[in-house]
Amino acid sequence: GESVGLHLPTLSVQEGDNSIINCAYSNSASDYFIWYKQESGKGPQFIIDIRSNMDKRQGQRVTVLLNKTVKHLSLQIAATQPGDSAVYFCAEIYDKVIFGPGTSLSVIP
Amino acid sequence: DAGVIQSPRHEVTEMGQEVTLRCKPISGHNSLFWYRQTMMRGLELLIYFNNNVPIDDSGMPEDRFSAKMPNASFSTLKIQPSEPRDSAVYFCASSLKALDDGYTFGSGTRLTVV
Numbered sequence: 001g002e003s004v005g006l007h008l009p010t011l012s013v014q015e016g017d018n019s020i021i022n023c024a025y026s027n028s029a030s031d032y033f034i035w036y037k038q039e040s041g042k043g044p045q046f047i048i049d050i051r052s053n054m055d056k057r058q059g060q061r062v063t064v065l066l067n068k069t070v071k072h073l074s075l076q077i078a079a080t081q082p083g084d085s086a087v088y089f090c091a092e093i094y095d096k097v098i099f100g101p102g103t104s105l106s107v108i109p
Numbered sequence: 110d111a112g113v114i115q116s117p118r119h120e121v122t123e124m125g126q127e128v129t130l131r132c133k134p135i136s137g138h139n140s141l142f143w144y145r146q147t148m149m150r151g152l153e154l155l156i157y158f159n160n161n162v163p164i165d166d167s168g169m170p171e172d173r174f175s176a177k178m179p180n181a182s183f184s185t186l187k188i189q190p191s192e193p194r195d196s197a198v199y200f201c202a203s204s205l206k207a208l209d210d211g212y213t214f215g216s217g218t219r220l221t222v223v
Contacts, residue, residue: 032208032209034211034212036214041216042216042217043113043200043202043214043215043216043217044152044200044202044212044214045214046211046212046213049211089152093208093209094208095208096154096165096208097142097154097208097212099151099152100151101151102151
């Protein structure tokens with residue numbers, strides 16, 4: 001079996017605080033980006049997307065920021081709730097979709 | 110819509126056996142993707158179809174893996190013969206457009222090869 005696994009970055013946040021999850025992407029030609037949330041035992045779930053002609057997009061309690069200069073993407077979650085506890089993946093799309101390794105968000109009640 | 114439907118949810122098989130994973134995409138979606146998720150490698154794209162035609166199978170690990178999409182509402186991923194290192198969660202996802210739309214993932218099939 002596998003003895004070494006991905007070491008997921010972990011973020012612990014107090015309930016009610018804001019969370020910021022970061023992602024560095026690899027391809028400067030990527031023109032579409034998506035954040036996904038994966039809860040234990042479930043498939044990834046689409047949260048929000050952004051295209052390369054934008055630097056910010058807001059959804060319900062979530063905001064995605066895109067900095068193309070440094071190839072950086074972030075997901076901000078306002079007023080974090082226990083139900084936000086999950087692994088969050090960024091995905092960059094150019095001629096294929098590449099998922100990042102994920103960040104585990106743990107919300108402390 | 111019931112979303113992307115995968116079966117079985119769990120599969121335990123012995124090494125050397127054939128395994129077939131099934132997927133029903135969302136009706137009207139033109140693109141279908143098979144992903145594998147492990148702790149070691151994270152989410153890996155195995156293959157994707159556009160309008161039932163395989164477009165990119167560069168992620169298929171080896172000839173033991175094959176995927177088909179005989180019609181717009183059904184796809185299979187087959188492993189023959191299976192090996193313990195194939196143990197993973199296999200996800201199917203679909204979208205309206207392959208590289209320009211968010212995906213909807215199924216709940217996955219957890220495969221254990223002993």
